[in-house]
Amino acid sequence: MIRPKLSLRRPLAVLGAALIGLTGVVAVATPASAHHTTITATADCDQLTGERVITWKVENSETNKDATLQTVTADPATPVNVPSTSAKEVQLQGYVIDQASSTxxxxxxxxxxxxxxxxxxxxWLVDGRKTAEHTDKGSINLAADKSCAPAPKCVEASEARYNHTFDGPKGTATVKLDGDLPLCGEGKQWFTLVSYFAPRPQFATPQYVYGTPDSDWIGGTQTEIELKVEIPDCHTQVDLIWGDGEQVIDPLVEGGKRYGDKKLGSAGAPGNRSTGPQGWYNGGDKSCTTPAATFASNCDGTVAVSLSNDGKTSKYPVEFEVKGENGWSKKVSVEAGKADTSIVVPAADAGKIEVLVDGKVVENGTYSWQRPEDCPLPAVTTDADCKNFALTVTNPEGGLPVKATFTYGDKTETRTVAAGGSETVTFKAGKTKAALVALPDLDLELEAIYTPEKDCGGGGAGGEEPGLPVTGAAAGGIAAGAVALLIAGAVLFVIARRRRVTFTA
Known part of the structure; x- marks a missing residue:
């Protein structure tokens, strides 16, 4: 009979690293006689094969007799072998346990x-003769432990977990698969980074996607991705979401869809399957509008104001307020991408105009009325005879009233000439050869030379001989203005900065 003997102090090297975890709930049958075997067991999990590995310990109760295991019955009915250094397996059935020993x-x-x-x-035998026999049974409960399964070689996409980084102000994020195992098979998981125009630096709607969202996936050998989007130069929201570009919501509106727990770092699934900071950001210090104002002065003293909201970042309506100098104001809302040209500031309020948005003057939003260069100018005509010297100022329609000061000799008269009207001042003809017409609103002075249309009896007015038409040094101001020659007398009209223009009558 074969009687292999093994030292119990030798480690069971063949079990090695494949066996992890310990299970030890064992029931042992009570021996019915002095001669018996005691059976106990421990169990491990071989993660390479997914099998339970039970190690049975069988002890001989006798200190002076060897025990021969004649019959061994296992349930489940799989082989029960004694570890051996030889290539040949040693079955427990037929094995001899030395006296006072175990296997x-x-x-x-x-x-x-x-x-x-x-x-x-x-x-139990003595001198080859059976002296005792006994049947014993041991058992082990494995139900308390989880089922043993082979160690996975990959992770299913539905079970995978991730970790991420997120920098909202910079528009960057990374996502990485946790652990050392790739996703199984052709499994892929998409992630998307998206930025928005926003009406405020806190969450508010509506929001509109800015630029192009960045989407990428993890799968196969690709276990980490980097995402980057452009950020608008105004209020924004940036979201890192679970899924591809088809998950992007554009626009985000009041009462509409939301990402909810799709945002990575959320408390619920699927966003909570990635560990890291909250994957959303609201901020920006500028409004996502481009309010602008332009001005055009009219000859009648009014100012036309054009309001626009059509810049690159204009995504929302703008509430403009136009204020005049004397308390006049008007509010106008201009939609994104639109302009409004209907605002006209009255002449009385056009001295200083301001255009405001949210109480602040917009860039280049301050203006005062300036006389347009192409406005028609007042005309001066004269009518002279031997007794009288008459001067008339005519103001064209469509302009502002003008103040006119008439001076001849030591006489001065002042008139206000309405737009579309005229004013005439008649002086008694005297020895003075020239009259002066001043238009202070236009910064103009015009000089008229007294020249009657007929001979006044050898001496003219005052007995002097009438002279020839006279033009003075101020005639050089013609280069700076406009000249109008009218039928009713010789009329010279010039725009000049405090220059005197001489003409004859």
Whole structure:
């Protein structure tokens, strides 16, 4: 009979790293006689194969007799072998346990096994003659442990977990697969980074996608991705979401769809399957509008104001307020991408105009009325005879009233000439050869030379001989203005900055 002997102090090297975890709930049958075997067991999980590995320990109760294991019955009915350094397996059945000793035997069972038992029928011999026999049974409960399964070589996309970084103000994020295992098969998981125009630096709607969202996936050998989007130069929201570009909501509106727990770093699934900071950001210090104002002065003293909201970042309506100098004001809302040219500031309020948005003057939003260069100018005509010297100022329609000061000799008269009207002042002809017409609103002075249309009897007015038409040094001001020659007398009209223009009458 074969009687292999093994030292119990030798480690079971063949079990090695494949066996992890310890299960030890064992029931042992009570021996019915002095001669018996005691059976106990421990169990491990072989993660390479997914099997439970049970190590049975069978002890000989006798200190002076060897025990021969004649019959061994295992449940489940898989082989029960004594570890050996030889290539040949040593079965527990037929094995001889030395007196006062024990042996170990290994049994492999399926990973989902809940209980296992080992029954041993042993005989004790003296001089080859059987002196005793006994059947004993031991069992082990595996139900308390989770089923044993092979160590995974990959992770299913539905079970995978991730970690991420997120920098909202910079529009960057990374996502990385946790652990060392790739996703199984052709599995892929998409992630998307998206930025928005926003009406305020806190969450508010509506929001409109800015630029192009960045989407990428993790799968196969690709276990980490980087995402980057452009950020508008105004109020914005940036979101890192679970899914591809088809998950992007554009626009985000009041009462509409929301990302909810799709945002990475959320409390619920699927966003909570990635560890990291909250994957959303609201900020920006400028409004996503481009309010602008332009001005045009009219000859009648009014100012036309054009309001526009059509810049690159104009995504929302703008409430403009136009204020005049004397308390006049008007509010106008201009939609994104639109302009309004209907605002006309009255002449009385056009001295200083301001255009405001949210109480602040917009860039280049201050203006005062300036006389347009192409406005028609007042005309001066004269009518002279031997007794009278008459001067008339005519103001064209469509302009402002003008103040006119008439001076001849030591006489001065002042008139206000309405737009579309005229004013005439008649002086008694005297020895003075020239009259002066001043238009202070236009910064103009015009000089008229007294020249009657007929001979006044050898001496003219005052007995002097009438002279020839006279033009003075101020005639050089013609280069700076406009000249109008009218039928009713010789009229010279010039725009000049406090220059005197001489003409004859």
């Amino acid at each position: 170990l035997a290994v049994q492999r069972v399926p990973g989902n096994t809940t209980t296992a038992s080992l029954q041993v029928y042993a005989e």
